[in-house]
Amino acid sequence: xxxxxxxxxxxxxxxxxxxxxxxxxxxxxxxxxxxxxxxxxxxxxxxxxxxxxxxxxxxxxxxxxxxxxxxxxxxxxxxxxxxxxxxxxxxxxxxxxxxxxxxxxxxxxxxxxxxxxxxxxxxxxxxxxxxxxxxxxxxxxxxxxxxxxxxxxxxxxxxxxxxxxxxxxxxxxxxxxxxxxxxxxxxxxxxxxxxxxxxxxxxxxxxxxxxxxxxxxxxxxxxxxxxxxxxxxxxxxxxxxxxxxxxxxxxxxxxxxxxxxxxxxxxxxxxxxxxxxxxxxxxxxxxxxxxxxxxxxxxxxxxxxxxxxxxxxxxxxxxxxxxxxxxxxxxxxxxxxxxxxxxxxxxxxxxxxxxxxxxxxxxxxxxxxxxxxxxxxxxxxxxxxxxxxxxxxxxxxxxxxxxxxxxxxxx
Amino acid sequence: xxxxxxxxxxxxxxxxxxxxxxxxxxxxxxxxxxxxxxxxxxxxxxxxxxxxxxxxxxxxxxxxxxxxxxxxxxxxxxxxxxxxxxxxxxxxxxxxxxxxxxxxxxxxxxxxxxxxxxxxxxxxxxxxxxxxxxxxxxxxxxxxxxxxxxxxxxxxxxxxxxxxxxxxxxxxxxxxxxxxxxxxxxxxxxxxxxxxxxxxxxxxxxxxxxxxxxxxxxxxxxxxxxxxxxxxxxxxxxxxxxxxxxxxxxxxxxxxxxxxxxxxxxxxxxxxxxxxxxxxxxxxxxxxxxxxxxxxxxxxxxxxxxxxxxx
Numbered sequence: 050x051x052x053x054x055x056x057x058x059x060x061x062x063x064x065x066x067x068x069x070x071x072x073x074x075x076x077x078x079x080x081x082x083x084x085x086x087x088x089x090x091x092x093x094x095x096x097x098x099x100x101x102x103x104x105x106x107x108x109x110x111x112x113x114x115x116x117x118x119x120x121x122x123x124x125x126x127x128x129x130x131x132x133x134x135x136x137x138x139x140x141x142x143x144x145x146x147x148x149x150x151x152x153x154x155x156x157x158x159x160x161x162x163x164x165x166x167x168x169x170x171x172x173x174x175x176x177x178x179x180x181x182x183x184x185x186x187x188x189x190x191x192x193x194x195x196x197x198x199x200x201x202x203x204x205x206x207x208x209x210x211x212x213x214x215x216x217x218x219x220x221x222x223x224x225x226x227x228x229x230x231x232x233x234x235x236x237x238x239x240x241x242x243x244x245x246x247x248x249x250x251x252x253x254x255x256x257x258x259x260x261x262x263x264x265x266x267x268x269x270x271x272x273x274x275x276x277x278x279x280x281x282x283x284x285x286x287x288x289x290x291x292x293x294x295x296x297x298x299x300x301x302x303x304x305x306x307x308x309x310x311x312x313x314x315x316x317x318x319x320x321x322x323x324x325x326x327x328x329x330x331x332x333x334x335x336x337x338x339x340x341x342x343x344x345x346x347x348x349x350x351x352x353x354x355x356x357x358x359x360x361x362x363x364x365x366x367x368x369x370x371x372x373x374x375x376x377x378x379x380x381x382x383x384x385x386x387x388x389x390x391x392x393x394x395x396x397x398x399x400x401x402x403x404x405x406x407x408x409x410x411x412x413x414x415x416x417x418x419x420x421x422x423x424x425x426x427x428x429x430x431x432x433x434x435x436x437x438x439x440x441x442x443x444x445x446x447x448x449x450x451x452x453x454x455x456x457x458x459x460x
Numbered sequence: 461x462x463x464x465x466x467x468x469x470x471x472x473x474x475x476x477x478x479x480x481x482x483x484x485x486x487x488x489x490x491x492x493x494x495x496x497x498x499x500x501x502x503x504x505x506x507x508x509x510x511x512x513x514x515x516x517x518x519x520x521x522x523x524x525x526x527x528x529x530x531x532x533x534x535x536x537x538x539x540x541x542x543x544x545x546x547x548x549x550x551x552x553x554x555x556x557x558x559x560x561x562x563x564x565x566x567x568x569x570x571x572x573x574x575x576x577x578x579x580x581x582x583x584x585x586x587x588x589x590x591x592x593x594x595x596x597x598x599x600x601x602x603x604x605x606x607x608x609x610x611x612x613x614x615x616x617x618x619x620x621x622x623x624x625x626x627x628x629x630x631x632x633x634x635x636x637x638x639x640x641x642x643x644x645x646x647x648x649x650x651x652x653x654x655x656x657x658x659x660x661x662x663x664x665x666x667x668x669x670x671x672x673x674x675x676x677x678x679x680x681x682x683x684x685x686x687x688x689x690x691x692x693x694x695x696x697x698x699x700x701x702x703x704x705x706x707x708x709x710x711x712x713x714x715x716x717x718x719x720x721x722x723x724x725x726x727x728x729x730x731x732x733x734x735x736x737x738x739x740x741x742x743x744x745x746x747x748x749x750x751x752x753x754x755x756x757x758x759x760x761x762x763x764x765x766x767x768x769x770x771x
Contacts, residue, residue, distance in 0.1 A: 092592070093583075093584070093587060093592075093697070094697050095695070095697055095701075097587065097592035097695065097696075097697070098592040098593060098594065098695070100592075101592050137697065238742055265740075265741050266740065266741065266742045267741040267742055267744070268741075268742050268744065268745060270701060272474065272692070272732060272744075273470055273474055273691075273732075273733065275466060275467065275470035275619075275733060276463075276466075276467055276470070276733060276736035276737075276741060276744075277736075277741060279462075279463050279466045279467070280463075283462070283463065296594055296693065297594065297692060297693045297694075300596070300693055301691070301692070303603075304602055304603035304691075305603075305619075307603045307604070308603055308604055308605040308617055308619055309605070309617055312603075329593055329594040329693075332593060332594055332595060332596060332598075332693070333594055333595075333596040333598070333693040334603075335598070335600070335603070338603060
């Protein structure tokens with residue numbers, strides 16, 4: 050077949066074609082072929098890695114939703130993910146949010162923006178544009194501002210600390226026979242960590258009869274953890290609460306603890322947040338130093354997510370499912386449910402649907418329901434405690450989601 | 461007291477590596493008068509080069525986890541020097557050296573835009589090529605220490621990796637000083653720095669001297685980056701975190717002075733660690749700049765800077 054085919058187009062055919070296209074496009078407008086959902090996360094800079102994992106979770110969910118027939122109330126419209134880079138500073142995140150609402154006018158909802166500090170800035174912009182945003186960020190402030198278009202799927206930092214502390218003390222007491230009395234807090238100064246530490250200082254520690262003997266706040270990323278660990282060494286607390294958001298800080302601290310002879314259970318380290326259980330930790334710290342380290346996170350791949358965890362492994366080579374992946378996966382499903390309920394691809398209607406929805410028990414976030422209170426917080430939101438066991442961080446609490454039994458690192 | 465000695469030790473060890481880092485930038489600035497905004501990113505490339513030499517190129521298999529990292533780091537230096545040589549030849553030389561006469565503002569605007577552009581390309585290119593996953597040159601040395609003491613109930617821990625880093629750093633510094641003061645290359649570098657016009661009349665190829673300085677600067681910073689990477693995990697944007705330290709160090713030591721740049725970096729390391737004794741840890745980096753401003757206020761030319769204008 051080397052001959053050329055000559056195509057002749059008559060004026061009439063051209064007209065017919067053009068008007069046909071016009072009619073078709075009119076029909077499309079009524080029945081959108083795709084509904085755009087935003088994902089505003091850091092995919093460059095210091096936080097690029099967690100943002101990338103969030104994108105993986107979102108992509109998986111969008112593929113699953115589309116494979117199962119898309120949005121049924123919109124005639125099977127497909128979801129389309131629009132990814133925007135929030136960069137590595139609050140300023141950049143805010144700019145990205147402005148770009149998102151200005152350029153992507155047909156977004157119906159979005160998810161973002163990893164760090165609480167970013168989410169706080171981003172939602173200032175999206176709120177004015179009436180764009181509903183689901184977030185996995187922890188800071189209590191996010192839903193304390195009276196905003197109508199922010200929905201916090203994770204338990205707030207304060208609530209997480211409240212849920213976690215009694216569990217940790219119980220665990221320590223059963224394992225070692227005596228109740229821990231003194232505690233050191235080393236926290237970075239990002240939104241979520243500040244919120245958790247604040248809740249602890251302002252009552253939670255006292256409620257749990259813990260005495261705060263070291264209280265240090267640092268700016269990430271640390272260049273070196275010597276000064277922090279020296280203070281822990283001098284004070285010898287029963288427990289160390291460590292709240293990093295940058296993986297390098299987690300590594301520097303754990304290694305320094307080991308170097309100073311405080312590691313591997315000598316001063317049990319309990320972290321808050323996801324950084325210390327990221328797969329990247331294994332690239333930088335040897336598994337022995339991680340063994341037994343506990344961290345309190347809003348969500349984690351747990352019982353019932355086995356198939357998802359397996360898919361994430363094969364598709365993206367992620368060794369396990371972190372909060373970033375599972376929560377963002379869940380966000381897409383919540384947006385889907387809201388679209389089904391709203392019956393139209395309109396951000397205000399989706400916002401209203403989210404505020405009034407009651408979709409029963411939560412599948413992808415720990416405990417509670419898919420229902421938001423008047424502040425935009427998920428009703429009954431639980432949290433998970435994850436522990437490094439043999440090179441893998443596994444969910445050990447709550448019992449109904451646990452994949453393994455917790456143990457207390459002994460010295 | 462124990463806290464003070466521990467902070468002093470940590471400051472000295474970290475400062476030595478910062479010092480070497482600053483020397484790389486200081487050398488380029490001293491000889492070429494070009495402010496290289498991409499320097500942090502050359503360091504990032506040095507870190508990745510050392511990382512891949514260590515893990516993929518068989519250095520780990522050959523030398524093990526204790527000696528291996530340092531072999532890989534020292535090898536990364538020449539690799540980055542060659543890279544720097546070509547970057548200078550292809551790009552920087554168009555806006556520096558003898559070309560500056562025909563450029564506005566002695567070529568400073570063009571240099572600024574060019575080096576910033578190179579920085580952006582290296583950062584984002586790095587993200588594409590290396591990905592966002594953290595990398596680190598893993599060695600058991602980074603989580604173990606030599607314990608000095610106990611004496612008077614005190615013991616000071618010297619991180620093994622950091623200690624060796626500091627020794628390598630000092631050795632590099634001595635080698636560089638010898639190169640600059642004792643060799644023909646060093647002589648041509650000094651001549652090109654002191655008075656490029658006169659150097660040209662004396663038959664010194666100033667552009668070549670610049671190229672050598674740029675290559676050396678990149679190589680040295682690559683080694684400093686590699687040393688840092690034995691403790692500090694890195695990613696393609698790591699340069700941004702350190703480039704400010706480098707500028708501050710160079711200015712503190714006195715623009716154009718190489719030994720000054722080293723002491724500038726050392727001062728930054730010491731201030732960063734020692735400030736935590738009296739200030740909240742949060743202000744660690746703020747303290748660097750407070751001290752920086754103080755020193756610049758009382759000694760605007762820096763520790764080793766010269767007050768005379770260049771002819």
